[in-house]
Amino acid sequence: MTLDVASIKKDFPLLAREIDGKRLVYLDSANTSQKPQQVLDAMATYYENSNANVHRGTYRIAEEATHALEGGRAKVRSFINAPADRNVVFSKNATEALNLVARSWGAAHLSAGDPVVLSELEHHANIVPWHQLAATTGIELRWIPVTPDGQLDLTDLDRLLDGAKVLSFSAMSNVLGTLTPVERLVAAAHDAGALAIVDASQHVPHVATDVQAWGADFVAFTGHKLCGPTGIGVLYGTDEVLEATPPFLGGGEMILDVTKDGFKHTELPWKFEAGTPPIAEAVGLGAACDYLTGLGMDAVREHEVELTAYTLRSLTERFGDDITIHGPVEPAIRGGVFSFSYRDIHPHDLTQVFDQHNVCVRAGHHCAKPLMRELGVNATARASLYVYNDTDDIDAMADAIEAAGDFFAF
Amino acid sequence: MPGLEDLYREIILDHYRSPRNKGELESPPATRTEGFNPLCGDEIVVYLELDDSSEPPTVEDIKIGGQGCSISQSSASMMSAAVKGKTLAEVKDLTKAFKGMMSIHEQSLPGEGAGKEEEGDSGLGDLEAEIPEDVKLGDLEALRGVVKFPVRIKCATLSWNTLAQGIEDATS
Numbered sequence: 001m002t003l004d005v006a007s008i009k010k011d012f013p014l015l016a017r018e019i020d021g022k023r024l025v026y027l028d029s030a031n032t033s034q035k036p037q038q039v040l041d042a043m044a045t046y047y048e049n050s051n052a053n054v055h056r057g058t059y060r061i062a063e064e065a066t067h068a069l070e071g072g073r074a075k076v077r078s079f080i081n082a083p084a085d086r087n088v089v090f091s092k093n094a095t096e097a098l099n100l101v102a103r104s105w106g107a108a109h110l111s112a113g114d115p116v117v118l119s120e121l122e123h124h125a126n127i128v129p130w131h132q133l134a135a136t137t138g139i140e141l142r143w144i145p146v147t148p149d150g151q152l153d154l155t156d157l158d159r160l161l162d163g164a165k166v167l168s169f170s171a172m173s174n175v176l177g178t179l180t181p182v183e184r185l186v187a188a189a190h191d192a193g194a195l196a197i198v199d200a201s202q203h204v205p206h207v208a209t210d211v212q213a214w215g216a217d218f219v220a221f222t223g224h225k226l227c228g229p230t231g232i233g234v235l236y237g238t239d240e241v242l243e244a245t246p247p248f249l250g251g252g253e254m255i256l257d258v259t260k261d262g263f264k265h266t267e268l269p270w271k272f273e274a275g276t277p278p279i280a281e282a283v284g285l286g287a288a289c290d291y292l293t294g295l296g297m298d299a300v301r302e303h304e305v306e307l308t309a310y311t312l313r314s315l316t317e318r319f320g321d322d323i324t325i326h327g328p329v330e331p332a333i334r335g336g337v338f339s340f341s342y343r344d345i346h347p348h349d350l351t352q353v354f355d356q357h358n359v360c361v362r363a364g365h366h367c368a369k370p371l372m373r374e375l376g377v378n379a380t381a382r383a384s385l386y387v388y389n390d391t392d393d394i395d396a397m398a399d400a401i402e403a404a405g406d407f408f409a410f
Numbered sequence: 411m412p413g414l415e416d417l418y419r420e421i422i423l424d425h426y427r428s429p430r431n432k433g434e435l436e437s438p439p440a441t442r443t444e445g446f447n448p449l450c451g452d453e454i455v456v457y458l459e460l461d462d463s464s465e466p467p468t469v470e471d472i473k474i475g476g477q478g479c480s481i482s483q484s485s486a487s488m489m490s491a492a493v494k495g496k497t498l499a500e501v502k503d504l505t506k507a508f509k510g511m512m513s514i515h516e517q518s519l520p521g522e523g524a525g526k527e528e529e530g531d532s533g534l535g536d537l538e539a540e541i542p543e544d545v546k547l548g549d550l551e552a553l554r555g556v557v558k559f560p561v562r563i564k565c566a567t568l569s570w571n572t573l574a575q576g577i578e579d580a581t582s
C-alpha cells in the first residue's frame with residue numbers, strides 16, 4: 001500500500017489555495033516542500049504555550065522550551081538513525097552545515113595541495129565553501145564526472161581518491177534526481193583515508209536515511225525540504241569528527257567559561273550552536289519527522305518511484321522527441337526530480353506559461369552551474385514531486401506544456 | 411491577473427525569433443562584456459565598438475551573443491537596434507528611459523535589490539530620479555508589460571546593464 005494522496009493533500013493548507021479560481025499544482029518540492037498542518041500547529045503551540053529562551057531560565061516555561069528544542073533534536077536523531085542526540089547539530093540550513101564543515105573542520109585539518117574530491121552533481125552549497133577554503137589554504141579540488149544520463153562515473157574513482165583528504169558528495173541530485181551509491185562511495189573514501197561528507201538535502205526528505213548504515217563522517221541536510229520550517233538545518237557528525245572540529249561561530253550557548261583571556265567551549269552538540277537556536281523551528285522539524293514517519297518513509301519512496309515512472313512514461317508518450325528529460329531513465333535509481341527542455345522554448349518562458357495554469361515549477365540553473373555546463377544547457381525547467389503529488393498534478397503540468405507549445409508555435 | 415499577451419507582445423516574439431545584430435565582433439578592437447542573470451542562468455555577451463573620432467563618441471557597431479529567454483533575448487535585440495549609430499549621450503538617455511520604465515517595480519520587488527548578486531550593474535546611479543521625457547523608446551515600449559511580471563524585469567534589463575558595463579569598459 002503506498003500513500004493515500006487525497007487525504008495527504010488535505011494535511012497541507014497551502015494546497016487548498018486557489019488562484020483565479022483554479023487549484024494550485026505544486027511541483028517544486030526539491031526547492032522547498034509545503035508544510036502540513038501538524039507542523040504549523042506544533043510551532044504555533046510552542047509559541048503560544050512555552051516560548052522562552054533555552055538552556056538558561058530556571059522557570060517552568062524555560063524548561064519547557066529547552067525540552068521542546070531537545071525533543072526536536074531527539075526526533076531528528078531517530079529519523080536518521082544517528083547514535084545519539086550529541087551527533088545532531090542544528091544549523092540554519094544545509095548550506096550553513098556544509099560551510100561549518102569546510103570552514104571549521106577543513107581549515108583545521110587541510111592544507112595546501114590536499115585533494116578534496118567533489119562530484120559534478122553538486123549543489124553550489126557543496127562547491128562554494130570548498131572554493132573559499134581553496135582560496136585561503138590552497139586545497140586542490142577534484143571532480144567525479146557524470147555520465148551523459150546523469151549518474152556518477154566511478155571509472156576513475158580510485159585515482160581521484162588517491163591521496164584525497166575529503167570526499168564530499170550529494171546522495172541525491174537536486175537537478176536530475178540521481179541517487180548516488182552512498183555506501184560504496186563512503187567505503188571507498190575511507191579506504192583511501194579520506195573523510196566522507198554527504199549532502200543529503202534531497203535524500204532525507206524522500207528516502208529512508210540511516211546515517212550509521214552509510215558510515216559517513218558528516219551528513220548535512222535542510223529542514224524546509226522535508227515538510228519542516230525554513231531556518232533550520234542539520235549537521236550530523238560522528239563523535240570523532242565533531243570532537244576534532246573547532247567551534248564554528250562563537251558567542252553564547254556554545255561556551256563553558258569565558259574570561260578576559262579566552263573561552264572554553266561546551267560539549268556536543270551545543271559547541272556548534274552559538275546564540276539562541278531556532279527553537280520553534282526545531283519543534284517544527286521534529287513534527288515533520290513525526291509526520292513523515294507516520295506516512296512511513298518506505299511508502300513515501302514507493303509512492304515516488306511509482307509517480308516517477310508515470311511521469312517519465314506519460315511525458316515521453318505525449319511529447320515524444322519534443323521533450324528532453326535529463327537524468328537516469330530508471331526510476332529505481334532516481335528520485336522524483338525532472339529537469340527537462342521542451343522544443344526550443346526557453347525554460348523561463350515555459351514556466352511563465354505554467355504559472356498561468358497555476359503550475360509551480362522552477363526554471364533556471366538550480367544552483368548547480370557546473371552540472372548544467374556538463375549537460376550543455378544554461379537552464380532547464382525542473383518539476384519535482386513529493387508526498388502530496390499525484391498523477392493529476394503531472395497531467396496538469398503536461399497540459400501546461402502543451403499550452404506553452406501552442407503559444408510559442410512559431 | 412495579467413495575461414501572457416501583456417508580456418509576450420508580437421514585436422517581442424518577432425525580435426526573439428529573428429534577433430537583430432546577433433553575433434560577435436573581433437575583440438579588440440571591440441570590447442567584449444559578459445552579463446549574467448544569477449537567478450536563471452541567462453548569459454549575454456555585448457560586443458561594442460565605439461567611434462572615438464566623433465565627439466561625443468558614437469556606437470559604431472554592436473553585436474549580441476549568449477543565450478536567454480525570449481524577454482532577455484528580445485530586449486537585447488531591440489537594444490542593439492536602438493543604440494547602433496547613436497552617441498554615448500543618446501545611449502545614456504535611452505538607458506535611463508528604459509530602466510526608468512522598468513525600475514519602479516524593480517524597486518518594489520520584495521527581497522530584491524541591495525545585497526543580491528547582480529552582475530554588470532550600470533553604475534548609472536539613481537536612474538528613476540529623472541526619466542528623460544523627450545526620449546523615444548520605439549519598439550522598446552513593447553517591453554512595458556514586463557513590469558507586471560516582476561521576476562522577469564531582470565531578464566529585460568540584463569542586456570542594458572551589460573551594455574552600460576561595456577561602455578564603461580570601452581571608455582575607461
Ligand SMILES: Cc1ncc(COP(=O)(O)O)c(C=O)c1O
Binds near residue numbers: 173222223233
Ligand atoms: C542538494 C542540495 N544541497 C544543498 C541545498 C541547500 O539547501 P539550503 O538552501 O536550505 O541551505 C539544496 C537546496 O537548495 C540542495 O538541493
